[in-house]
Amino acid sequence: MSIVSREKKVNLFDFNFDLINSENEAIEYSLSKKKRSSNLLPIIFTPNIDYLVNLNRPKYFSLKKNLQKCNYIFVDGQPIIWLSKLLSKNYLKKRLSGTDLFSLLSEKIKKRKLSTLVLCPNEEVEKKVLLDFENIQTYIPNFFNLDSKTELDAIVKEVNKVVTLYDVQVVVVGIGFPRRELITTRYFDQIKGDTHPLFCMLGAALEFHYGLKKRAPIFMQKNGMEWLHRFLSEPIRLFERYFIKSWLILPLIIKEMRK
8 A cells, every 4th residue: 555646645445545634624625626636537436345345346347447537535434444554554544424524515515605416316315405405406317227328328418417507516426336436437438528517426425414314323433333333224235235245355455465
């Protein structure tokens, strides 16, 4: 693992994580166009262990390659912080949860009156968003076949219509993996130009922010136990993720240690 000297980044598990000390620093850094690299995409990406495991499955190799181009990669998983300390002196210091990032981002959007589009997972979230913001655009993407570029491109086309019509500056993608990543990366494949809005891939952060899902107590968040709270909230859905798939991080750790 090594520091990328051009910008303060830590390379870990094939991603260049930003060395950020606070949510405010992360948001200001992301919103500042002066900080954007011409070689990277204006996307906020917040991986956790489950993310890393999924992206190392063969079916997601191409998606992983696209996500490596994200300009802003913030760690959302305390175990990744611990692993960075184990693997190098140049370790990551601050976990930046998607929920905390969205809470602060929403304040910035309101204060600066940034033109924003929110991709919502359902009508319940959409209603919360519309009540929260005075001037906001929302869109609920159709559930599409992961292997259908035609269906995906249709969604990207609708997103771009809104972006163009309202001169959108920020797009919050609040839907689940891997659809949020496919929509976001496909947008940049399909829509060419010198300027693009900032895409924030925050997944379930909206549901936690609006109280539709309950977050773990603070002490669990700080001690890397938020996964346990989520498992107890949805044991059937999350059993495989936390008790079977999570062990697949071990080969990635060994690979990292051999670098």
